[in-house]
Amino acid sequence: MTVALADLNRMDLADFEAALGGIFELAPWVAATTHAKRPFATVTGLHAAMMAAVQTASHDTQLAFLRNHPDLAGKAARAGAITDESKSEQTSARLDSLSDEEFARFHRLNEAYRAKFGFPFIVCVRRHTSDSILHQFERRLPHDAAGEFRAALQEVFYISRLRVVALVTGDGVPDVNGRLSTHVLDLHAGRPAADLAIELYELAGERAYRIVRTVTNNDGRTDAPLIDGRPLPIGRYELRFAVGDHFRSRGVDGGDPPFLDIVPLRFSIAEPEGHYHVPLLCTPWSYSTYRGS
Template sequence: MSSPVTLADLAKMDNADFIATVGGVYENSPWVAESVLNSAPFDSITSLHKAMKGAVDSAPEEKKLALINAHPDLAGKAALAGELTAESKEEQGKAGLDTLTQSELEHFTKMNDEYKAKFGFVFILAVRNATKHTILSSFEARLKNTRMKEFEECVTQIHKIAWMRLLTVLEPADTGFLTCHVLDTAGGKPADKMKIVLKRVSGGGKIGVIGEFVTNDDGRLTGGPALKGNKEFTVGVYEWTFNVGDYFAKEGSSLAGTPFLSNVPLVFGIDNPEDHYHVPLLCSPYGYSTYRGS
């Protein structure tokens, strides 16, 4: 894969180059990219995606149907015949759909056929990060939907596919960052002096430990965001490990010899590297919560 295009470069392109660059993010449907040309330039992938999504959402139903049907079956004939677009080939490969066993292939074919017979269009699922198991669960669940609901769902999935494709084509804006906050709900106060380790589990950049922190008096990371900007804050899966056991030992909580909570892991995915992700921990000696905050 060639190195990503910057938003600055994209802004300078003429229409033909713009289409050549991002025209493929909606499968076989360069009209989507064309329809946002007069909103260019875009200062973020987020705003470009929003514009493209808007163009699709406000298109008439026939055009959406054509967009849906511009996609190949998952693990279908096009794949077997080597006729996928480069994007679809890579995505299906990442989900393991290019190495199905014979019986798995038959199962997929049967599901695809049932689905098309019931709804009149192909099944679409953003598969880049999905396993075969996820894809099959999703297939079975969605076969029970009404046609309209499925139509909507396919369009939703197409927007996700486009988003993930944009992220491989363009370099994100430098705006994203990751913050943390730890609160002690037994003591009703920020958890200070708690040790936190941050690992990248998968995604762009170094895998493994990428930061070690100690919370300040407000329960936040000294020195600002844990990750910041498009070099550090990349799409992927991350893991905090919070040393909750040591914290409550310091607070004088009467923990067990083998404490219920000691090193608490939080594994979370970053999908939009231009955004702010706040991933806090609320903890007491015997329970905790986390959530995507703001």
């Protein structure tokens, strides 16, 4: 369910707080503080005002706010004892389906982080894969207290911005989405490769999770981007192109079995709001790629 910015601008305090109270984790006071700043010309302006309420609060208030966030893949999350927003976000990064070994690793990192900084590790999980979240954990643990406090508030900015975009419609919506696309050129035939099967996998440790299975159209592209309409989760990926089947269907002799059967391209995403275009240029005996646009 969404709410229009124009309607928010007309709401009394109680309705405004009820509509936006879940944007910041267990902190309806942020919406209450922001109500006096109405009207907002854009959705971006609304989010900026809500963030300003957090940033201008006292240090003790900010610390209490950060402490209200749940541990990632923690016991409360496993028991379902977290907000619906946090539950959905953690599920998006597969934190609800970790192996016992992965859960134990998250538990150790959660304990070490809380012991050092006095609040839970906060990261915008919709902008990361589970693999990247673990990397962020290990990268940020050596921070000093002041630096990590700033890092946590920056992640709150990303989390709340996505929640605002999901909830509020109107002018000036923040740009939070990335796009991943591909195309395949058959250099042997000198034309786009049609009907070529493609799979996209997210890599996590030694495991690979298939997230897309599709085929190319007559332009050698997919009918829809591989990922679109959301941030591109930071992490490692692999595209697998069934070039052996493609050339075999065209009657091209690539050997038996073919010299190239499945072509894997491993790449990383570092810009959640960016556009990554990962094409394949191939013959039965060679291939190349690049980051396109």
